[in-house]
Amino acid sequence: MKKNIPSLYGSMVFNDKVMRNKLPKDVYKALKKTIENETHLELEVANAVAVAMKEWAVENGATHFTHWFQPMTGFTAEKHDSFITPVGNGEVIMDFSGKELVKGEPDASSFPSGGLRATFEARGYTAWDPTSPAFIKDGTLYIPTAFCSYGGEALDKKTPLLRSMEALSKEAVKILHVLGNTEVTHVSTTIGPEQEYFLVDKELYRQRRDLILCGRTLIGAPAPRGQEMEDHYFGALKPRIAAYMHDLDEDLWKLGIPAKTKHNEVAPAQHELAPIFSTANVAVDHNQLTMEIMKKTAEKHDLVCLLHEKPFEGINGSGKHNNWSISTNTGENLLEPGKTPAKNIQFLVFLMAVIKAVDEYADLMRISAATAGNDHRLGGNEAPPAIVSIFLGNELTAVLKSIEEDTYFEKQKQIQMETGAHVLPHFIKDNTDRNRTSPFAFTGNKFEFRMLGSSASVATPNIILNTAVAEALSQFCKELEGTAPQDMEHAVHELIKRAIRKHKKVIFNGNGYTEEWIKEAEKRGLYNLVSTPDCLPRFIAEENIQLFEKHHIFTREEIFSRYEILLENYVKTIEIEAKTLKEMLLKDFLPAVSSYASTVAENTLSVKSFVPAVDTASAQSLVSSLGGTYEEIMGALKKLDEELPAIEQFSSIQDAADYCHETVLATMDLLRSYADQAEEKIPESQLPYPTYDRLLFSI
Ligand code: ADP
Ligand code: MG
Numbered sequence: 001m002k003k004n005i006p007s008l009y010g011s012m013v014f015n016d017k018v019m020r021n022k023l024p025k026d027v028y029k030a031l032k033k034t035i036e037n038e039t040h041l042e043l044e045v046a047n048a049v050a051v052a053m054k055e056w057a058v059e060n061g062a063t064h065f066t067h068w069f070q071p072m073t074g075f076t077a078e079k080h081d082s083f084i085t086p087v088g089n090g091e092v093i094m095d096f097s098g099k100e101l102v103k104g105e106p107d108a109s110s111f112p113s114g115g116l117r118a119t120f121e122a123r124g125y126t127a128w129d130p131t132s133p134a135f136i137k138d139g140t141l142y143i144p145t146a147f148c149s150y151g152g153e154a155l156d157k158k159t160p161l162l163r164s165m166e167a168l169s170k171e172a173v174k175i176l177h178v179l180g181n182t183e184v185t186h187v188s189t190t191i192g193p194e195q196e197y198f199l200v201d202k203e204l205y206r207q208r209r210d211l212i213l214c215g216r217t218l219i220g221a222p223a224p225r226g227q228e229m230e231d232h233y234f235g236a237l238k239p240r241i242a243a244y245m246h247d248l249d250e251d252l253w254k255l256g257i258p259a260k261t262k263h264n265e266v267a268p269a270q271h272e273l274a275p276i277f278s279t280a281n282v283a284v285d286h287n288q289l290t291m292e293i294m295k296k297t298a299e300k301h302d303l304v305c306l307l308h309e310k311p312f313e314g315i316n317g318s319g320k321h322n323n324w325s326i327s328t329n330t331g332e333n334l335l336e337p338g339k340t341p342a343k344n345i346q347f348l349v350f351l352m353a354v355i356k357a358v359d360e361y362a363d364l365m366r367i368s369a370a371t372a373g374n375d376h377r378l379g380g381n382e383a384p385p386a387i388v389s390i391f392l393g394n395e396l397t398a399v400l401k402s403i404e405e406d407t408y409f410e411k412q413k414q415i416q417m418e419t420g421a422h423v424l425p426h427f428i429k430d431n432t433d434r435n436r437t438s439p440f441a442f443t444g445n446k447f448e449f450r451m452l453g454s455s456a457s458v459a460t461p462n463i464i465l466n467t468a469v470a471e472a473l474s475q476f477c478k479e480l481e482g483t484a485p486q487d488m489e490h491a492v493h494e495l496i497k498r499a500i501r502k503h504k505k506v507i508f509n510g511n512g513y514t515e516e517w518i519k520e521a522e523k524r525g526l527y528n529l530v531s532t533p534d535c536l537p538r539f540i541a542e543e544n545i546q547l548f549e550k551h552h553i554f555t556r557e558e559i560f561s562r563y564e565i566l567l568e569n570y571v572k573t574i575e576i577e578a579k580t581l582k583e584m585l586l587k588d589f590l591p592a593v594s595s596y597a598s599t600v601a602e603n604t605l606s607v608k609s610f611v612p613a614v615d616t617a618s619a620q621s622l623v624s625s626l627g628g629t630y631e632e633i634m635g636a637l638k639k640l641d642e643e644l645p646a647i648e649q650f651s652s653i654q655d656a657a658d659y660c661h662e663t664v665l666a667t668m669d670l671l672r673s674y675a676d677q678a679e680e681k682i683p684e685s686q687l688p689y690p691t692y693d694r695l696l697f698s699i
């Protein structure tokens with residue numbers, strides 16, 4: 001049946017159209033004002049909105065509502081309350097008040113707080129975020145909310161994101177006014193997160209303890225075929241995958257999520273979905289929902305969607321490209337090179353601010369992508385290295401160089417003037433050659449941050465980016481304030497000149513996957529923070545705490561709590577993986593090894609009894625090699641057994657994390673290499689779990 005997509009789109013969202021239809025005019029206006037200017041909402045308005053929301057929700061089949069929030073687990077949380085209210089005589093009505101809409105009080109004691117919330121004060125608050133629209137899913141009205149403690153400390157990812165958007169808006173508006181662009185009163189960050197994922201057959205998945213418990217394979221020899229044929233990327237979609245993607249799109253569209261692009265990715269069984277960009281806050285909520293619906297839709301197709309950063313060794317892992325820009329309330333993209341020299345001044349200021357921000361806070365950018373899962377990806381020859389650098393493309397680099405050196409920038413006989421960007425609009429978009437190896441690339445009218453892992457919330461990198469850019473703008477603003485309009489062009493020129501000299505070390509247009517770059521980056525003094533425990537101490541470095549405090553993003557306590565949570569999460573992940581690996585090897589894999597070795601031995605003996613002259617050398621060598629590996633695995637398991645309890649002995653969580661990284665992971669790698677060697681010698685039918693061949697090529 002043909003579906004009318006425009007009418008399906010957003011049909012489960014309490015969006016602007018519904019609000020206009022359902023709300024009294026003055027209420028609608030007051031709500032819009034709150035949404036656009038982030039002003040306070042009166043309770044009367046909230047009451048009226050609640051009534052309309054409930055009416056709409058009930059009409060669309062909802063019986064419950066939930067305050068939907070994003071605790072530090074990185075997932076979303078929800079607790080459902082029904083609308084029913086007794087009215088006597090054993091009857092009920094469906095009721096929902098402004099108070100219930102605006103504030104919730106979930107018992108928060110089981111969410112990670114990093115010590116922020118004492119156990120005697122288990123209460124947490126959820127507060128309605130009217131800037132992200134409510135929606136209906138599975139018979140429940142979902143109200144996006146921020147989550148904080150009794151004392152007002154943020155316990156979630158949304159609160160600091162909203163704070164950072166506000167900080168950036170404030171600083172951007174200030175400098176725009178100094179530059180003479182006085183119409184702008186508000187800017188928002190826009191993001192478009194491209195989401196990578198794997199799909200595997202559900203039946204095969206169920207046979208892999210590691211996939212079920214850890215989301216990634218802990219052992220598994222490479223398939224004879226990987227991604228070397230380069231035939232999967234953008235390849236034709238298989239019918240089962242196409243059907244899945246079709247369903248997924250529809251489910252997302254109903255929720256007003258603008259899913260736009262879908263295609264096969266580089267690795268076998270890997271795919272990607274990209275939405276049309278939207279305001280950061282909404283895009284983050286949408287991405288959380290997208291991940292959830294990706295998993296749910298997969299179930300319906302007897303598939304499992306893997307969002308782990310590195311489900312399989314030896315082939316590409318999954319990331320999430322965070323496309324980021326800033327747009328004004330007057331509809332201008334501040335990273336669009338622009339058509340007139342005056343606008344180009346503005347563009348150059350914002351471009352330079354991003355470069356400065358990323359250079360000065362490269363450590364925080366790295367931290368924003370730091371998880372145990374993503375550590376397997378960064379620095380491999382498939383994802384950006386752990387070194388944060390910026391790709392600008394040759395032309396834009398040349399433009400900045402010409403400003404730095406006071407030379408004229410020549411392009412197709414067009415001579416560059418003073419601030420020199422007349423020629424920008426005509427070539428930038430088309431000429432930013434694709435550089436897939438850069439972690440942070442300018443792509444025409446936005447930056448693309450590619451370090452982020454596929455399973456992570458996109459909130460964190462945007463909190464960092466917004467805050468760091470707000471700081472850069474605030475410093476630039478101080479330098480430009482008080483400049484007469486006729487001198488502005490010159491003043492900007494001088495500012496860029498000073499800034500580019502200081503920050504050009506972060507610009508790198510070459511191949512980020514090479515050894516030379518690692519050496520070069522070290523010479524330039526750039527960070528190369530390889531693992532999560534390596535980079536996290538920078539979160540609590542004094543200059544970084546000051547940055548967050550200055551812009552009211554995190555308090556000192558909030559930073560320390562997050563630092564703890566991230567480390568705890570890292571340690572727990574490694575512990576779970578190590579225990580799973582141990583179980584798989586002991587209970588499933590080693591019995592298979594010994595049973596196959598004895599089968600070979602017995603068969604050889606019985607053949608020999610029939611044909612005494614038969615050469616048994618190769619069978620003997622197979623059995624003895626399997627026996628050897630068996631012993632090696634047992635030895636390494638003993639080592640792991642001693643290491644696991646040691647994790648608990650550290651009094652500092654940082655030390656425990658370092659130990660996990662340096663010692664436990666190394667033992668796990670060793671175990672894996674033994675197991676993979678043995679696996680290659682054992683027939684598929686004798687193995688206790690499906691191999692890479694089947695997992696990656698059976699759909
Ligand atoms: P590319 O081919 O350079 O990756 P696309 O046009 O495919 O660019 O866009 C990739 C993602 O970037 C999409 O999600 C898109 O919506 C998003 N995007 C485009 N413009 C912006 C912008 N101004 N701000 C944020 N994201 C954007
Ligand atoms: Mg892209």
